Amino acid sequence: MAATDFLAQPKAELHVHLRGAIPPEFLGALLRKYPPQEALANAPGRHRRLFAGQANIRAALAGHYEENAFFRYDSFDGFLATYLFTSYFVRSIEDFRGLIAAVRRQFCRENIVYAEVTVSVIEYVNQGIPLEALLEALSEEPETPPRVRWIVDLVRNIGPEAAESLLDRILERRPRNLAAVTLGGAEHLFPPAPFERVFAKARGAGLRLTVHAGEALGPESVWDALRILKVDRIGHGVRAVEDPALVAHLAAQRIPLEVCPTSNIRTGIYRSYGEHPARRLFEAGVPLTVSTDDPTFFRVTLSRELSALTALGFSPDEIEGIAANGFRFAFAPPPATPQCGKATPAIRPC
Numbered sequence: 378m379a380a381t382d383f384l385a386q387p388k389a390e391l392h393v394h395l396r397g398a399i400p401p402e403f404l405g406a407l408l409r410k411y412p413p414q415e416a417l418a419n420a421p422g423r424h425r426r427l428f429a430g431q432a433n434i435r436a437a438l439a440g441h442y443e444e445n446a447f448f449r450y451d452s453f454d455g456f457l458a459t460y461l462f463t464s465y466f467v468r469s470i471e472d473f474r475g476l477i478a479a480v481r482r483q484f485c486r487e488n489i490v491y492a493e494v495t496v497s498v499i500e501y502v503n504q505g506i507p508l509e510a511l512l513e514a515l516s517e518e519p520e521t522p523p524r525v526r527w528i529v530d531l532v533r534n535i536g537p538e539a540a541e542s543l544l545d546r547i548l549e550r551r552p553r554n555l556a557a558v559t560l561g562g563a564e565h566l567f568p569p570a571p572f573e574r575v576f577a578k579a580r581g582a583g584l585r586l587t588v589h590a591g592e593a594l595g596p597e598s599v600w601d602a603l604r605i606l607k608v609d610r611i612g613h614g615v616r617a618v619e620d621p622a623l624v625a626h627l628a629a630q631r632i633p634l635e636v637c638p639t640s641n642i643r644t645g646i647y648r649s650y651g652e653h654p655a656r657r658l659f660e661a662g663v664p665l666t667v668s669t670d671d672p673t674f675f676r677v678t679l680s681r682e683l684s685a686l687t688a689l690g691f692s693p694d695e696i697e698g699i700a701a702n703g704f705r706f707a708f709a710p711p712p713a714t715p716q717c718g719k720a721t722p723a724i725r726p727c
């Protein structure tokens with residue numbers, strides 16, 4: 378099926394990072410507003426070394442930002458470095474509000490009527506924006522679609538103690554539309570288990586739980602996410618396929634995976650769509666949703682991601698079912714499941 382087949386259809390996306398969906402021209406404007414060498418003036422040495430190791434970032438630092446060259450990396454670490462680099466250019470609450478508005482417009486163009494958007498607030502705090510202002514901006518909700526619910530990324534790289542105190546501060550001024558927490562960042566350096574207390578606290582506060590697991594690490598990370606963090610969904614989770622007992626458990630317990638095939642290929646987890654395990658997971662009965670993760674960084678859209686499922690061996694009816702799962706497994710009071718291709722009374726098309 379072609380991407381155009383899905384464009385007009387109202388869609389839900391459950392795993393998409395706010396900055397990951399930044400329109401490239403919006404990032405270009407920020408890079409002009411804040412000359413990169415100045416924006417990085419107070420960056421810690423470990424970030425400078427990380428950035429110096431990436432050709433695409435070196436070019437941007439030298440003043441050559443060109444989207445086709447910038448959003449290219451040959452590893453998960455290369456992607457994470459690029460992702461972190463862009464956080465240095467969201468430096469005021471106006472930038473942050475502008476980013477939200479630009480991403481909402483992008484969702485509208487794609488007919489994404491419901492999105493659970495992951496936001497790494499600590500990265501903006503690190504650029505000098507007060508947390509309170511960020512949380513206030515997350516509480517604002519325009520009346521028009523898309524309907525957005527927030528998932529705060531506690532960013533595993535800051536460690537469990539800092540993640541817990543960040544969560545405490547967020548809970549003090551809890552944004553109206555906060556649905557869940559997750560952990561993004563370097564799974565291979567910061568596995569899930571040490572975050573047990575943070576996740577227990579979030580659960581106790583009534584938040585839903587997801588975590589990036591089984592992306593950079595194998596099945597043991599997904600087991601820990603389930604048994605120790607007690608998550609409701611798994612971000613990625615695809616490497617669960619390496620353990621048949623885990624696959625059976627995910628299917629039996631109906632734990633949905635937020636599968637992002639193009640992300641996995643662009644970060645080098647798999648070499649091609651043909652190698653991607655989504656089909657095997659599906660056939661074993663694991664509930665699947667499909668998302669873009671960071672559409673700008675992976676040069677993909679949700680319509681194209683759905684279309685790519687054909688190359689993974691899915692039939693048109695199966696793809697429709699996976700698209701509908703975006704509504705079915707939503708964390709927030711789910712909007713009425715739309716009839717394919719039709720607007721619903723609950724959610725108007727953009």
Ligand code: ADE
Pocket residue numbers: 394397460560561562563589592640670671
């Ligand atoms: N932050 C943004 N995208 C991510 C991903 N795919 N994995 C981990 N952290 C991320």
Ligand code: ZN
Pocket residue numbers: 392394561589612670
């Ligand atoms: Zn992600």
